[in-house]
Amino acid sequence: MIYTVTFNPAIDYVIKVDDLTLGKVNRTKREDVYCGGKGINVSNVLSNLGIDSVGLGFIAGFTGDAIEAGAKKLGFQPDFIRLREGMTRINVKIKSNEESEINGQGPVIHDDELEQMFQKIDQLKDGDMLVLAGSIPASLPEDIYERIMERLQGRDIQIVVDATKDLLLNVLKYHPFMIKPNNHELGEMFGIELKDNDEIIEHAKKLQEKGARNVLVSMAGDGAILVTEDGDVHMGPCPKGEVKNSVGAGDSMVAGFITGYLKSNGNYEEALKMGTAAGSASAFSEDLATGEKIMELYKQL
Template sequence: MIYTVTFNPAIDYVIKVDDLTLGKVNRTKREDMYCGGKGINVSNVLANLGIDSVGFGFIAGFTGDAIETGAKQLGFKPDFIRLREGMTRINVKIKSNEESEINGQGPDIHEDELEMMYQKLDTLKDGDILVLAGSIPNTLPEDVYEKIMERLQDRKIQIVVDATKDLLLNVLKYHPFLIKPNNHELGEMFGVELKNNEEIIEYGKKLQEKGARNVLISMAGDGAILITEEGDVHISPCPKGEVKNSVGAGDSMVAGFLTGYLKAGDYKEALKMGIATGSASAFSEDLATKDKIMELYEQL
């Protein structure tokens, strides 16, 4: 079974305004609401591809109710911990002449509530896949990913980590199955600007030296590079299309990669499915559908 963790889920309220003017009343041209959060996005796209998953996370208040209901509608099993205080955050994403975002903080998570999460994770079995994705709320310890991986290190659980900077670097000692920085995040980790594929591969291999097994580096419209634990390097371009929405494209790539790997047991095939799935989300108003994914898959 695949399990995803979203520590700080959100209702994403996406509005379109023709000409946003600060200090005046603006009226929306279009409004959409989505269940947001990187782990939720991964589970959503897995469901679209026919792969079952369970979503872990924390929810609170009436917005938490909406997240739980939405997860069921999206096709994956929610197994969230309900917090005793606060409400799940709302993120406002404004699309106008420029794109702007106002992200909520989210509720406080108490120590005993975090312990409930650890207990859920302790039920995972050998062969399961765990996806840790996204930032950590400021009410949780910064090393929570490390603590999770330390607890699970003696089991044969494939752990995927999609995080940035120290949050990612500090877990490499536990040998995650897959990490997915983008090329800019990879450069930031080492304080360099990466200008070509050779440099991206060089620094991707440095993450392997620190403990990562497989390194998947997304490069937006330039495709992706996969450096496998077998020592192979695969470079894949993106299919052509009009970018409509970049939100969730990286999470979709993770879902596609896992789907390809589970079905074929082959890293090159996993990369191909990951590229098609990430691109399908980028070329759509919402997250990737199976039909769109397979259409782009055939182009690669």
């Protein structure tokens, strides 16, 4: 089974305003509500591709109820821990002449509630896959990813990590199955700006030297590069299309990679191809991509 973890999920309230004017009453032209969070996005796209998963994380209040109901509607199994205080955050995303976001903080997670998460993690079985994605709430220890991966050391559980800078660098010693920085994040880890594919490949291999097994580097419209544990380098060109949405494209790539890897019995070239198709399909859609849209682009690659 595949398990995704979203420590700080959100209800994303996306509104369109023709001309946002501060200090005045503004009326929306369009409103959409989504279940947000990187792990939830991964589970959503996995479901669209016919892959089952379980969503782990923390929810609270009436907005937490909406997250749980939304997960079921999206087609994956929710196994969230319900917090005794607060409410799941609401993120307001305003699309106007400029795009603006107001992101909520999220509820406080107490030590005993975190322990419930550890107990769920401990129940994973050999052959399972765990996806750790996104930022860490202020009420959790900064080394939470490390603590989870340390608990699973020595077990046959493949761990995928999609995080930034130190959060990612600090887990490499636990040899994650796959990590997915984008090209800008990869450069930031080494304090430089990467100018071409050769530099991207060189620094992806440096992350392997630090412990990562497979490094998938997303490059927006330029596609993706995969450096595998076998020493191979695969280039994934991006299909052509009109970019409508950047939110969730990276999460979709992770879901596509996992799907391609599982359906091809571990063929990394197929994993990259499906990952690139899924990431692009979400970028070309108003919401996360449907399975049909992903397969349409997959056939073009």
